[in-house]
Amino acid sequence: MTMPADSxxxxxxxxxxxxxxxxxxxPSAIATLGNLVRIPGIAWDAFPAENLEKSxxxxxxxxxxxxxxxLVEIRRAEANGKVGAPAVVARRAARNGRPQVLLYxxxxxxxxxxxxxxQTPEFQPxxxxxxxxxxxxxxxxxxxxTHLTAIQTLVEMVGENFEVGISIFxxxxxxxxxPTFRNFLDANRDILEADVIVVADSANWTTTIPALTTTLRGLVSQVVxxxxxxxxxxxxxxxxxxxxxxxxxxxxxSTLxxxxxxxxxxxxxxxxxxxxxxxxxxxxxxxxLLDGVSTIGTGSILDRMWTKPSIAVIGIDGMSVAMSSNTLLPSVKSKISMRIAPGQEPEKALELLRAHLLKNAPFGAKVTFGEIELGKPFEVQSGGWAKLLANNSLSAAFGNESVDIGIGGSIPFIADLLEVFPAAQILVTGVEDPDSRAHSPNESIHLETLRGAMIAESLFLIKGNDLRVK
Ligand SMILES: [Zn+2]
Incomplete structure (x- = not known):
């Protein structure tokens, strides 16, 4: 549905x-964040599951x-005979034609x-x-x-009878x-179904320039x-x-x-x-990149990393140097990993890659295909009202124009969201900044950037509360 831009x-x-x-x-939001950081909930088998329950x-x-x-509940899904980790879901239905917004x-x-x-204790904020x-x-x-604060701010700004719908996942x-994401979506469709999905799990361009992540590359890998x-x-x-x-x-x-x-x-x-x-x-x-080694590819560097395909050979099963003898190897397996641009269907890309390999086989060598892995790329719905409103909200919150960024890799569950909720507009928003070091030691969050993200999401919900989408 289109929406007049000035609305x-x-x-x-x-x-x-x-x-x-x-x-x-x-201050209370930061205290809450600190309390959460103290609970080391890690969803790997080697770590105690009770921390995940506490979390x-x-x-x-x-x-x-x-x-x-x-409704606010803790639910789990199953996959391959294994029960997944506890997830929190909540829902308040939209009223009077207002949008339903899922906050992930x-x-x-x-x-x-x-x-x-x-440099600081890992689980001590x-x-x-x-x-x-x-x-x-x-x-x-x-x-x-950020989600919690945005909801609380919405209530303060427009009262408890707000009409925009909110779902939490x-x-x-x-x-x-x-592992159980896809099954979880299917089993909890009634709670999670939404017009807009806000995935708050990405980064801003800098601590002061906010960003929406509007493209993710997909993945095609092929063992040959x-x-x-x-x-x-x-x-x-x-x-x-x-x-x-x-x-x-x-x-x-080498022909790739x-x-x-x-x-x-x-x-x-x-x-x-x-x-x-x-x-x-x-x-x-x-x-x-080492001195003297050139970059590869043409076009801007960000094009090369975000919106063009790339290929790397990530494994070869040949003979190790230690075990090598003066022998002609009869067969060799290798694994090709290809990042595909937003807008590319993985199945089509796989077909093109295979055609290339067959066509370029030297000496008429026999080429056969083994395991594959396919992941869809993502591209935000550019004309959608949610994207425009998100841009406006980020710019107003930070006082700097928000920018669109890409990620050269993928967020695999985004493909599941797209598949289960094809009509939803998906917004990948940032709370992090380039120095956040997610996954690494010394992970941190920049407080002013976090506050900007909270203001932006609050503004998004407050304006969403005025929009009639159906
Ligand atoms: Zn994350």
Whole structure:
């Protein structure tokens, strides 16, 4: 449904008031964040499951305490005979044609990692220079507290009888790869169904420039076997007259890129990323590219990382150097990992990759295909009202124009959300900043950035409360 663009603008008095409300609430929000950080809920088998239960219970209690939901529950799904981690769901139905907004975050965290690298205790929230340190302080307990604060601010601004619908889904196993996510969506469709899904689990462009993550690349991986002989033979006897499978494999894999380092598989989709600045120097520093080694590919660096395909060979089963003998290898397996651009169907990309491999097989070598993995890319619905409103809300909250960013990898559960709720507009918003170090030691959240995220989400809900979408 289209919405007149000016109906999505915030008036400056509402923005000022919202900022004041969030500021007043901020100390208690930070205390809540600290309490959550103290619960080391890790959804890996090697860690105690009771911490996840405690964490889910604490999160459920937070949303219960708002008093606005018709239902707040802890639920689990199953997959492959295993019960998943506890997730918190809540729902308050939209009234009078207002949108239903699903707020997603996850309460489980990564394991702490190497304790000797942490400069503060891993599960003890510690404030240093405007950042709170601790495992989960950013990823993704900051997302939970942002949702909570936005709901509380909405109530303060428009009263308890607000009409925008709100659903909550705080997952408990995101860092373990969301094994029961898909089944959970199917089983809880009635609670989670929404017009807009806000996934608060990404980063902003800087601590002061807010961002929406509008594209994610998808993934296609393929194990390929190249065979040239029906058994291994002595290289001194047959070498020079028949090809070995390793040489054939190397020749084949080398056709995957052209001389510029661009992907040479024909027919793959690519597009342009935003014109944000990301210099080659920055890339060199961030990636650890060695002096004298050039970058690969053409087009802007962000295009290359966000909106064009890329290919890497990530494994080869050949002969190890230690075990090698003067033998022509009869067959070699390798694994090709391809990132695909937003807008590309993984099945089509796989077909193009296979066609390329068959066409370029050197010496007529026999090429056969093994295991595959397919993950859909993501692209935000650009004309949707939710995207426009999110941009307006972020810009008003931060006082800086919000920017669209991409991620070169994927967030696998986004594909599940798209599949189960194809009509929903999905917004991937940020609470983190480039220094948050999610998953690494010394994870932290920048307090001013977090406050901006809270203001933006509050504004989004407050304006959403005025919109009639059906
Ligand atoms: Zn996360």
């Amino acid at each position: 999505l603008n915030h008036d400056s008095i509402a923005v000022t008031l919202t900022k004041e409300k969030v500021a007043a609430r901020f 889910a219970e604490a999160v459920a209690e937070l949303f219960r305490s708002t008093g606005v939901f018709e 975050a996850h309460h489980d965290v990564q394991p702490p990692g190497d304790a000797s690298i942490w 510690t404030l240093i220079d405007g950042r709170i340190y601790g495992r989960g302080a950013a990823d993704d307990k900051a997302g939970i507290v 705080i997952e408990g196993e995101e860092e373990a790869g969301s 076997e190249v065979q040239t002989l029906d058994h291994a033979v002595h290289s001194g006897m047959f070498g020079g007259a028949v090809p070995d499978a390793m040489t054939a494999t190397i020749k084949l894999l 890129h052209d001389d510029h380092g661009d992907v040479a598989v024909e027919g793959l989709h690519s597009s342009k990323a935003s014109d944000l600045d990301y210099s080659e120097d920055q890339l060199r520093t961030d990636s650890g």
